[in-house]
Amino acid sequence: MLEGEIRRMIILGVTHPISWNNAACILVDGKLIAMVEEERLNRIKHAPRMAPVLAIDYCLNTVGITLKDVDYVAVGFDSVFKAALNNFDNEEFLFGLNQAVNWLWQGSKYEKQLPLQDFDRQRIIFVNHHTAHAASSFFSSGFKEANVISLDGSGGSESGVLGFAKGVEIEFYKRVSNRGSWGLIYEAITEKLGFRRHSGEGKVMGLAAYGTPDPKGLPFVDWEQEIPVIIPDKRKEFIASLPTRNKEEPLTQWHKDLAATLQYTLEKAVSRMAEYLYEKTGSKNLCLAGGTALNCSMNGKLAKLPFVENIFIQPAAHDAGSALGAALYVHAIKTGQRPDFAMEHAYWGPEFSNEEIEKELNNYPELKYYKSEDIYLETAQYLKEGKIIGWFQGRSEVGPRALGNRSILANPSLPEMKDKVNNFVKHREPWRPFAPSILEESIEKYVENPKPSPFMIMAFDTIPTVQKEIISAIHVDGTCRPQTVSKKTNPRYWKLIKQFEQLTGIPAVLNTSFNVDSQPIVNAPAEGIETFINCGIDVLVIGDYIAHKK
Ligand SMILES: [Fe+2]
Numbered sequence: 001m002l003e004g005e006i007r008r009m010i011i012l013g014v015t016h017p018i019s020w021n022n023a024a025c026i027l028v029d030g031k032l033i034a035m036v037e038e039e040r041l042n043r044i045k046h047a048p049r050m051a052p053v054l055a056i057d058y059c060l061n062t063v064g065i066t067l068k069d070v071d072y073v074a075v076g077f078d079s080v081f082k083a084a085l086n087n088f089d090n091e092e093f094l095f096g097l098n099q100a101v102n103w104l105w106q107g108s109k110y111e112k113q114l115p116l117q118d119f120d121r122q123r124i125i126f127v128n129h130h131t132a133h134a135a136s137s138f139f140s141s142g143f144k145e146a147n148v149i150s151l152d153g154s155g156g157s158e159s160g161v162l163g164f165a166k167g168v169e170i171e172f173y174k175r176v177s178n179r180g181s182w183g184l185i186y187e188a189i190t191e192k193l194g195f196r197r198h199s200g201e202g203k204v205m206g207l208a209a210y211g212t213p214d215p216k217g218l219p220f221v222d223w224e225q226e227i228p229v230i231i232p233d234k235r236k237e238f239i240a241s242l243p244t245r246n247k248e249e250p251l252t253q254w255h256k257d258l259a260a261t262l263q264y265t266l267e268k269a270v271s272r273m274a275e276y277l278y279e280k281t282g283s284k285n286l287c288l289a290g291g292t293a294l295n296c297s298m299n300g301k302l303a304k305l306p307f308v309e310n311i312f313i314q315p316a317a318h319d320a321g322s323a324l325g326a327a328l329y330v331h332a333i334k335t336g337q338r339p340d341f342a343m344e345h346a347y348w349g350p351e352f353s354n355e356e357i358e359k360e361l362n363n364y365p366e367l368k369y370y371k372s373e374d375i376y377l378e379t380a381q382y383l384k385e386g387k388i389i390g391w392f393q394g395r396s397e398v399g400p401r402a403l404g405n406r407s408i409l410a411n412p413s414l415p416e417m418k419d420k421v422n423n424f425v426k427h428r429e430p431w432r433p434f435a436p437s438i439l440e441e442s443i444e445k446y447v448e449n450p451k452p453s454p455f456m457i458m459a460f461d462t463i464p465t466v467q468k469e470i471i472s473a474i475h476v477d478g479t480c481r482p483q484t485v486s487k488k489t490n491p492r493y494w495k496l497i498k499q500f501e502q503l504t505g506i507p508a509v510l511n512t513s514f515n516v517d518s519q520p521i522v523n524a525p526a527e528g529i530e531t532f533i534n535c536g537i538d539v540l541v542i543g544d545y546i547a548h549k550k
Helices: 038-042 054-062 081-088 093-111 129-141 181-194 201-208 231-243 253-281 295-301 321-335 353-362 373-382 417-426 440-446 466-472 490-504 525-534
Strands: 010-014 023-028 033-038 072-075 123-127 145-153 160-166 169-176 285-289 311-312 369-370 389-392 406-410 435-439 481-485 508-513 538-543 547-550
Touching: 010 054, 010 295, 010 321, 023 054, 033 054, 033 295, 033 321, 038 406, 054 508, 072 490, 081 093, 081 547, 123 373, 123 406, 129 145, 129 169, 129 231, 129 321, 129 481, 145 253, 160 253, 181 201, 181 253, 201 253, 253 295, 253 440, 295 311, 295 508, 353 369, 353 525, 353 547, 369 466, 373 389, 373 406, 373 417, 373 490, 373 538, 373 547, 389 417, 389 525, 406 417, 417 466, 435 440, 435 466, 435 490, 440 466, 490 508, 525 538, 525 547
Parallel strands: 010 072, 072 123, 145 285, 285 311, 389 538, 435 481
Antiparallel strands: 010 023, 023 033, 145 160, 160 169, 369 547, 389 406, 406 508, 435 508, 538 547
């Protein structure tokens, strides 16, 4: 506790190091103060199976405390023994035994990596993984009550939950077993299509738009239950029957159709889950979480359902968000009060002053830079001319999407920009779409049935007559996954897009994450500068400075 301060409730949220994306966050009196994924600091993509050691340090430093000042550490997973035992409840005996043994062995190995040796064991609270996912969404949503769906590959003892949350309570009606995991099936087919598990799923979602789904869906789902259920033996047989594409092999129509059928089946199944909850509770609010909730095509379909009026998905829906959910949940159970928090933006990571940025710029003689009088006007002019901009401002984002603080930007109305950004900067598969950032007050101009979308996590159908204005940020099926940019939560980014609108009449820019070659998104100025130097970005706008290559 800091001297002279009134006692506050401080909760450090951490992912369990067995997670695929690790992170830490810190709450003070139920308000989020800082959150960052370990990958942004240790520079290892996703930081899988690693304790969030640097992220913990960043959170404690941001509040200006040490670990001894923390009241509780909340971990986004059951403790090893509980997770192991729960497998016997949710699975058939032999599978459960196998899972339990595996969990005991793996879980204890990773659990020991948490840097909590000097922290009182009684104040380390382990939260069931899907409870943490669900809490991360509901307690951040601002909804008074909501139906909640959490789905991922595996969360220790189950792969998903369906429930209803109100006030401080979250009640679960259904649990999805690990054998019947929807996340796992997406991962398995991702691998069969020649992409990497735990990172290529977004590519499969993008590929799906080029295929035609089998209207029967994948052949191992029992649609007659209250919610659709995967039949494990049939799934196993189906997956075993699929050839594995070598990543050098061309993608054929068969691959595209398989991706489309997978996506269609997932969307149909989760829509039915949402309907089941609506029929049970009557609530038209829906919160989603878990890695599956990063599927923006699915989220867009759910948002259009007649029984979904409001939908919320926080930007770190994957495992990183279990740190946040665990912390919010522990606040609720320890105080009996709902955390006083609604997540309006994703900017909870490190920031750097102009002085720090200039000091770093001085280390690179291959650059010329100056302090701009008006970064908005100058940057908007460059964008209008078709230049690719590295835009590095303020606190870094949580979650896999850059949302205007560590972003690469381009003019979305120039049809050639998609290939230019791909060929000179991102080196992604040419069929993958980019996305637009649109002023929130202008979203209705571009998409059908608009809803707030601050986290670029939902796809919408675009309005055909204005597609040409954002042509480089639209997918082949006419959808886009926009970020709605608010003046209140990101005034600098809003001001830039507003300036761009004044020059071009278009209140939108193409926005992709500031990283290359599967590296984590840049965090510190040196990473931004080096990425700029080593790729085809034309101009770097970092803090109040504008840098060019000599
Ligand atoms: Fe998860």
